[in-house]
Structures are given as structure tokens and as C-alpha cells.
Amino acid sequence: MKAQVVLSRLQKVRSEGQDRWKACCPAHDDGTPSLSIRALDDGRVLLHCFAGCEVEAILSALSLQFSDLYPDQLLGHGLKGARSRLVSAPQALEIVAKESLLVAVFAADQAQGKLLSESDRSRLMLAAGRIHAAYQEAVT
Numbered sequence: 001m002k003a004q005v006v007l008s009r010l011q012k013v014r015s016e017g018q019d020r021w022k023a024c025c026p027a028h029d030d031g032t033p034s035l036s037i038r039a040l041d042d043g044r045v046l047l048h049c050f051a052g053c054e055v056e057a058i059l060s061a062l063s064l065q066f067s068d069l070y071p072d073q074l075l076g077h078g079l080k081g082a083r084s085r086l087v088s089a090p091q092a093l094e095i096v097a098k099e100s101l102l103v104a105v106f107a108a109d110q111a112q113g114k115l116l117s118e119s120d121r122s123r124l125m126l127a128a129g130r131i132h133a134a135y136q137e138a139v140t
């Protein structure tokens with residue numbers, strides 16, 4: 001489980017309920033835990049520092065990479081060795097169609113001046129990742 005990798009590197013970890021934790025942020029001088037960690041059902045790990053640290057800074061302080069926050073199947077990792085396709089070309093197109101619709105919805109929201117929430121933004125990044133992964137699956 002990806003969250004355990006992250007949690008094992010943090011200080012003063014405490015549970016905040018189902019799949020939620022708080023810990024001291026490694027990217028700034030943090031006396032009281034201000035980093036929130038969430039494990040999502042799809043295997044992703046969300047990090048949020050209430051003092052405003054960027055996720056990049058938190059990851060680099062932990063010697064982790066963005067890929068450590070995402071399950072391998074969402075990134076299309078592990079596909080290069082054995083070329084067993086996870087999805088067929090029509091399935092890949094279906095993923096692209098669904099994800100691009102979602103991107104269009106977010107774009108329409110933004111065009112109307114609606115700010116995207118943290119979870120919307122990470123969903124948008126996931127959509128981009130899935131479209132890219134679908135492309136790689138279909139063409140390689």
C-alpha cells in the first residue's frame with residue numbers, strides 16, 4: 001500500500017480516521033502536525049500541508065517521487081518489460097473519451113470563474129495521466 005511508504009517516513013503520524021492521517025510536514029519546521037495524508041480508494045495518496053508547502057517540496061524532503069503517490073497501473077508503469085496489454089485499443093479510446101469529457105467539464109468550470117478545489121485539481125492530473133497511459137498502451 002502506497003500510503004504506508006509515505007507514512008513510514010513521516011514523524012508524529014497519527015490517525016485521523018479511515019485512511020486519513022496527520023503528521024509533521026518534512027518540508028518546513030513543523031512543531032505541530034500540519035501535513036494531512038489521505039489514501040484514496042483507487043490507490044492514490046494525497047498530501048496537503050496546511051502551512052502551504054508544495055507537494056514537490058514534501059516529496060523531495062521524503063526522498064520520494066510523484067510516482068510514489070500513484071498506483072502503478074494508473075501511471076502505466078511496469079508495462080515496458082513484458083508487453084501484456086492491460087487494455088485493448090477500443091478500451092484505451094473509451095478511457096480517453098471519458099477522461100477528456102471530465103477535462104472539458106473542469107475547463108468549463110474554470111471558464112466561468114469557478115476555482116477548482118484541491119481534489120478537483122488532483123483529479124484533473126489523474127485524467128491527464130490516464131489519457132497519457134491510454135495513449136502509451138494503444139501505440140506501444
Ligand SMILES: [Zn+2]
Nearest residue numbers: 025028049053
Ligand atoms: Zn509544510
